[in-house]
Amino acid sequence: MSTTMSTLTSLMGLQLFTRLFTFILNQALSRLASPVAYGIASIQFELMLSTILFLSREGVRGALLRVKPTGEASENVKSSEKDHKETEQKSFGNAAMNVGFIPVIFGVPLAIITSLLYVTFASAETLSGFNLRFSSCHGIISGANAQQVCMCQFHIGCERILFCFYRAMSSLKTHVRLRAEGVGITAKTLATRGDKGGNLPLLAFALGQFMYGSSVFLVYLREFQGAGLITRIAKSSSGFLRVYFDRDVLELSMWMTSQSLVKHVLTEGDKFVLSWFSPLQDQGGYALAVNYGSLIARIVFQPIEETLRLYFSKTLAEQNVRVIYLRSTTLHPHFQHYSEMQIIGSLFVLIFGSSYISLVLNILLPPQYLNTSAPRVLEAWIWYIPVLAVNGGLEAFIASVALRKDVNNQSRWMILFTLTRPLSMQTSSNLSARIIYALHFCQTFFANHDASQMLRWRNVLPPWTLVSGLVISALAVNLGETVFGATEIVQREGRTGIVRRPVLLHIALGGVLAISCMGWWAWTAREFLPVPRRWNKVKSA
Template structure:
């Protein structure tokens, strides 16, 4: 990629990130309001089935079918020198983008069969259970049909198409689910959720088809072209296809590590606790989904386009050292995000534990207080920052890693999987932490994965002759700032201890809240004063690059 494209790409990525944050803010606020109503309309058993088991089935089908191809094609070239070459490359890439649809059929059927055959009698005996599973599988296939169009719009940097499609889909899903629950009896609760998900999948497909109308073609076409050795015929672009195969193979391990807690809780916990786990996950990951998920997705697009070799480049360019400007911009983006997440971690561990009990009493419905939800939410104080670190570091890894790097990561992920299972069972059963133990195991799992990705980042920049651009000290606050956070943590914990016998409401806890606000302002002011220069040094190159 030429250095001239980096500034416009950065601007597009920043615009995409802000749009996705607004989309997630809209969709999560709507979903949060809906969930507040739904958890009062349905039993924990129904909510656990839909939010844990059905969502796990859906994510398994989608992740295994499309994730590898989607990430590989982010490295596709935006253009080539001549029109014939551009048409050939475009068709070969389009053929690869159709693979999720073809993979989705056997993946959906196999996933549904395994899930239905392994479901407990308590789960399967719920009214209209099989009908609901069928609708979720159908919803997944509708989404997969839109995948080739999604990939096309992403590679064309038409991020607004996705924002509009997902925003509309979330709204319709919300309306359909709520109306079905209100109008039908409780017997149809599972079907109501399934209809909402089906509406989501159909809306995504219709939105992308409208955005790409006039260029729709779901048939792979073999391309023939002349080379020095004669005529050559291809169905897929070789390097991107190879990368897609490697990433798709890796997705099975990565999916288990990402959704491992849901796999285990769906097998180890009763349905009522599954409902509590789902509620805690929905509340606990609200910030992660609104802010960190868009950042991760945008970072993956940006790093892929900035750093990756493309199939259209000559061989000598692929092995050349990356442009210094591109490497500097990528390092600056990465360090800025990591520094932000470091401060998030400090804020979370300083103010989360002392004020979470009050927040839980205000937000969590009473019937979920007796489930595992409160204990799980306490662990999310540490889980959310770790999700942020791991997300952006793995986005960089997926964008810059070679097939050999991906295979090495897959081997290590097998090791991480074994460690996760051992830790999850040991913490949940051995130490009696229950479902909260599964989240602690996930925290450890994410820390290992983030550490592996950080080691790759260091090695990558060193191999490009730019090792000095990356150092952990650049994302660590100075000692005076750490000291202020430590003092604030001691003060708010002392305040929490003095208010432990006071009723959990805003009026009764106003003194405790005032203490927290004062300490929070002190921490923020300290960061502004002590780290303003560091922030300016990191952000200034980005502002100049736009």
């Protein structure tokens, strides 16, 4: 449990560091670039990049996490049998890890094809949005797409090296990842900020992405010194796949990749629709709102999801009924506490985020974005975060234990549910459908393994005392807004209004209430939360 919490803490620190850097970078970009240029960069370029990376590596990522680490042969086994066993295990490990190289084989051609399609079918408004000092907009788009190809190859290479060491060492090298991300974000910031005049925003964005991918890849390559490269296995009569790749892991990665395609299309459906039908100015406002709104989700909830996926993959990798039952006794309290953390974090976002979002928008958003769709999208995003958090934790469990038929059933369920909803509601309804299926899957899974009594959903609900405190805090904050009128002051006076006494008092009120509620929850959950070792030493002394 302490190892799992240490991993969670490290991942949260990593996300906090990278997202704060990214937030500062986005603040600079949004002030340098127009909403049109920002929309092209953050909606169309980012959508293309995420599509390439998601389809190339997501299925392989999930499959490799479920590969059981190879162990050593038993002491009482004969020497010849032991050598044969170790050779067999090493071959299996190499064959399984070699599957991680497949995203590079297919990812680079996919990136090239996607880039050519984007250049071919880009709208006239998009081409006219490139207000740059070059004679041909087509050349700039091609250069940016070439950068996407390099970024894809670098990023997949980094993932390849990481996966090998995750399985070989059975631990997360979070300090290496932190250093790599730090160097990458710094390089991206410097490269993007090189366009101080804001005359070449799209070229600056492409160069920043290229520098980020190159820097991260070089840090990983220096740390692991090529250990993630493909390993040749002794030839056999079974053919190429048996020589280089483990068939079971390869098939599992193909199943999960097919589901990733469905998930990506349904999850990113709003961006696909925006890029085709929405004006570029609204695309810029939407992109800025999503970048701001996803900060909390990525800093707090994404590390929890990654930790749950790693923990479930290691704990429930076997499908034996007896093993599942025995391990469920250990799994149950951890699953309960992590789920409770997600729900409580969502409540804090709803209570305090919805109360202060209007005030924050008038402080953070550049003036040219206040008349776009950004304010409305951010206000709606507050209510979207809790659904996103709950879905992430549940799908981490499914990705760790689901069989082929389960993956296919989930894909069919998502498609069917999407077809019955209007286009404007597909993103939220999609997540709702995935949550419903995940709840049913979890209940069925534990019931089939004689452990249904350990899965009681009411145990993940937050304590009523904390809920009461949050409700009282919401009432107090709304009353404070009525008394102080902080939002009206900032709307009238701009950012200078933040130093006014009523605004400071309103912010202080929310801060004190949030810290008080968080402190109360930490005290009630003190048996679960990790305590630093130096504190334990002082306490025992």
